[in-house]
Amino acid sequence: MSERDDASIYRSPVGTHDVLPPQSERWMQIVATFAGRAARFGYGLVVTPVFEHVEVFQRVGASTDVVRKEMYELTDRGGRSLALRPEGTAPIVRAYVQHRPTPPWKAWYLAPNFRYERPQKGRYRQHWQLGAEVLGVDDPDVDVEVIALAHGFYAELGLQRVRLVLNSMGGPDDRARYVAVLRDYLGAHADGFGEEFRARAEQHPLRLLDAKDEGWQDVLERAPQITEYLSAEAHAHFEHVQRGLDALGIPYELNPRLVRGFDYYTSTTFEFASDALDAAQNAIGGGGRYDQLAEEMGGPATPGIGFGIGIERVLIACEAEGLPASSGSRLDAFVIDGVGDGTVATLVAALRESGLRADRTYGGRSVKAQWKVADRSGAAFAVMLGRAEAERDSVGVKNLRTDDAQIEVPREQVAGWIRARREESGITKEHGITGERG
Ligand code: HAM
Numbered sequence: 315m316s317e318r319d320d321a322s323i324y325r326s327p328v329g330t331h332d333v334l335p336p337q338s339e340r341w342m343q344i345v346a347t348f349a350g351r352a353a354r355f356g357y358g359l360v361v362t363p364v365f366e367h368v369e370v371f372q373r374v375g376a377s378t379d380v381v382r383k384e385m386y387e388l389t390d391r392g393g394r395s396l397a398l399r400p401e402g403t404a405p406i407v408r409a410y411v412q413h414r415p416t417p418p419w420k421a422w423y424l425a426p427n428f429r430y431e432r433p434q435k436g437r438y439r440q441h442w443q444l445g446a447e448v449l450g451v452d453d454p455d456v457d458v459e460v461i462a463l464a465h466g467f468y469a470e471l472g473l474q475r476v477r478l479v480l481n482s483m484g485g486p487d488d489r490a491r492y493v494a495v496l497r498d499y500l501g502a503h504a505d506g507f508g509e510e511f512r513a514r515a516e517q518h519p520l521r522l523l524d525a526k527d528e529g530w531q532d533v534l535e536r537a538p539q540i541t542e543y544l545s546a547e548a549h550a551h552f553e554h555v556q557r558g559l560d561a562l563g564i565p566y567e568l569n570p571r572l573v574r575g576f577d578y579y580t581s582t583t584f585e586f587a588s589d590a591l592d593a594a595q596n597a598i599g600g601g602g603r604y605d606q607l608a609e610e611m612g613g614p615a616t617p618g619i620g621f622g623i624g625i626e627r628v629l630i631a632c633e634a635e636g637l638p639a640s641s642g643s644r645l646d647a648f649v650i651d652g653v654g655d656g657t658v659a660t661l662v663a664a665l666r667e668s669g670l671r672a673d674r675t676y677g678g679r680s681v682k683a684q685w686k687v688a689d690r691s692g693a694a695f696a697v698m699l700g701r702a703e704a705e706r707d708s709v710g711v712k713n714l715r716t717d718d719a720q721i722e723v724p725r726e727q728v729a730g731w732i733r734a735r736r737e738e739s740g741i742t743k744e745h746g747i748t749g750e751r752g
Pocket residue numbers: 400401402403404429431436437438439440441442443445446447575597598599600601602603619620621622623624625626627
């Protein structure tokens with residue numbers, strides 16, 4: 315083996331991380347919020363494999379770093395060339411081409427993505443995306459719907475410092491015409507900017523447009539703009555999208571230099587930037603149309619549009635905006651065993667099966683130690699199985715958030731009693747995904 319020592323082997327690999335409680339509660343809340351919206355908008359969950367044949371991705375981004383330089387590629391024991399998913403659109407389109415569902419096909423997904431990037435805050439080698447894709451309609455109303463799905467998601471989480479940036483790449487012909495003009499322009503202004511500028515201007519002129527290098531900004535700002543090269547049809551589509559967003563009261567800014575990182579984009583493109591994050595990693599979501607992709611993958615000509623949202627970046631944005639992670643306690647009840655006859659196990663089980671979140675300690679700890687754990691657990695109520703109460707088939711219940719004295723409740727009724735208190739205080743709605751019963 316390599317000379318790595320145990321200390322580095324038994325850590326998550328560089329650029330990856332674990333999500334543990336209590337942070338994972340917000341993670342779950344983010345996923346549940348998105349899942350709820352996607353369902354309300356009529357999207358169905360689609361789960362695709364973590365790896366695909368490498369060609370699925372090569373076809374969509376031969377000129378993009380994500381595919382050329384950052385992909386995790388592997389050969390399996392059967393000699394197949396596979397790649398860990400670097401992004402979510404290609405697998406969804408591959409699944410569409412494979413299964414041919416009736417269009418329009420409205421899909422949403424939650425999936426890890428892998429990119430061999432230089433890790434920094436907000437940029438990881440494994441990141442999670444929530445996304446949505448619609449295949450089979452080129453109606454600009456769909457562009458508006460897709461953008462509204464994402465826009466309202468950030469709002470539902472309580473994020474306020476989110477900007478929507480909008481552009482159009484036009485149809486494939488518009489794009490090709492523009493790229494030629496841009497390449498000429500950049501080539502003519504490359505003197506003194508060094509070899510890197512010249513090479514990028516020649517090979518990937520679009521990618522240069524959002525380069526951050528200070529010295530290049532003047533030339534980039536004066537570059538011809540894609541929106542001047544849109545066909546009448548592409549222009550009308552883009553106008554329709556803008557009017558649709560206006561009608562829904564969704565603010566946006568136009569930026570003809572917004573160039574998204576994949577080759578498949580046509581027509582409407584967009585990005586959501588968080589002003590609470592560092593400028594280099596402020597994209598908390600992005601997407602656009604890809605009207606040629608299904609055909610390029612051997613399927614019927616099928617327009618498509620969608621977006622991906624980086625969960626880690628949304629988490630950082632929530633933190634940066636000071637949003638509280640959770641509105642209440644994780645647990646409804648903590649059961650304290652003062653009798654030691656095994657009743658604790660049946661009582662905890664009964665509470666849980668009735669829909670309450672309940673926990674206990676293990677290993678026969680002293681009553682005093684159990685109370686300490688109950689206090690620290692953040693549970694709403696302690697349920698005390700005391701000897702005296704046990705003789706009367708009842709339990710003691712203490713509100714852990716108030717100074718109210720412990721009261722006695724018949725054991726049969728304790729679940730209902732706590733549920734009633736919980737409903738009064740509205741804690742039930744805390745996660746919206748706890749699978750409540752009764
Ligand atoms: P993307 O812009 O590459 O687009 O990624 C979407 C989002 O994923 C970004 O806005 C960002 O929030 C997050 N993200 C990307 N890379 C990283 C990373 N290394 N670490 C943390 N977060 C990251 C796509 O992937 C397209 N498939 C989106 C799309 C869907 N276009 C059409 N449909």
